[in-house]
Amino acid sequence: MDLNPSPAVTVNGSGAPFSENLILDSSGINRTTPTINPTTAHNQGAEALKDVVCGSAAGIVGKYIEYPFDTVKVRLQSQPDHLPLRYTGPLDCFKQALRQDGFLGIYRGISAPLVGAAVENACLFFSYRIAQDGIRASGLIPSPSTTSNDLPYSALLLCGAFSGAVTSLFLTPIELVKCKMQVPLEGPSSSASASTLRKPTIPAIIASIYRHHGLMGYWHGQLGTLIRETGGGVAWFGGFEGMKLLFRRSSSTTGETKTDDDLPVYQRMLAGAAAGVAYNFLFYPADTVKSRMQTEEVKALTGEARSTFSTVGRAIWRQHGLRGLYRGCGITCARSVPSSAFIFTVYEELKGRWPEGRKEE
Secondary structure (H helix, E strand, C coil): CCCCCCCCEEEECCCCCEEEEEEECCCCCEEEEEEECHHHHHHHHHHHHHHHHHHHHHHHHHHHHHHHHHHHHHHHHCCCCCCCCCCCCHHHHHHHHHHHHHHHHHCCCCHHHHHHHHHHHHHHHHHHHHHHHHHHHHCCCCCCCCCHHHCCHHHHHHHHHHHHHHHHHHHHHHHHHHHHHHCCEEEECCCCCCEEEECCCHHHHHHHHHHHHCHHHHHCCHHHHHHHHHHHHHHHHHHHHHHHHHHHHHHCCCCCCCCHHHCCHHHHHHHHHHHHHHHHHHCHHHHHHHHHHHHCCCCCCCCCCCCCHHHHHHHHHHHHHHHHHCCCHHHHHHHHHHHHHHHHHHHHHHHHCCHHHHHHC
């Protein structure tokens, strides 16, 4: 009897990051060993690079469009409860900002938000694709594919929630610095009845946060960001994918299946605009509480005890009710129309023109 095993026969699968080698030995026992498909691994790396680069570029474009509106929104949200309101509305706030700071002053502190926009959108699109790949690899859908069109709409909503939750961890520190930059500091002046406005710098704010609250101080307001981004991710990607689905169904003929590539640019921009409005309107109260938490100490930059998400939310509700939680929502939804339209369009257009992408297709 020959005790030496016969040469193993290996059958290697393809098309997945981790394939299995089926090895038949002399004992008749099938043994499988996982192997990494180098071609797919390389493609995954290329896709990740595309998500980061294209998402960052789209975020920067969108931030330049929306930042003046965002400055007005933060100033409206951060008005103190115990004093008369400084601004009567978005237009009055914009006029006062122009008088005090000039046009360039409205863009004060944009360097941190530009970084934030690049990080936010890169994380959103990257984690959104990773979540889709994970659902396909799990076998929860009948036929795994490479396009989001073949995933059920409910799965896309789940991917959006995952994407927003991951992004919130990176976004909170950046938004904390941004909010403190956008709200003017009041300092003592020679007049007893007046006060001068001091302009904080990014390094001074970063140093002050660390000095008074340590490393975890940069995640002050994380709960509000998590609620806003997780629910907002569902609304943002869900609104975009939902609108594209409606456009595909309305323009498809009998027996013909439309894809995202068949949609004209204006329809994709409309889908992005609808996604932006849905994201900002549905979870705006969480953003209001977060902005108040992140700017409540901005006038002194001291290390006094800070309020929690629930206490700030209850305080706003007692003072102004639902209207206070939605203060500045109109201008926020208005800014999201062009911003989100350009973010999705720039991202998809850049990714579609990526040199290696055409070879892979």
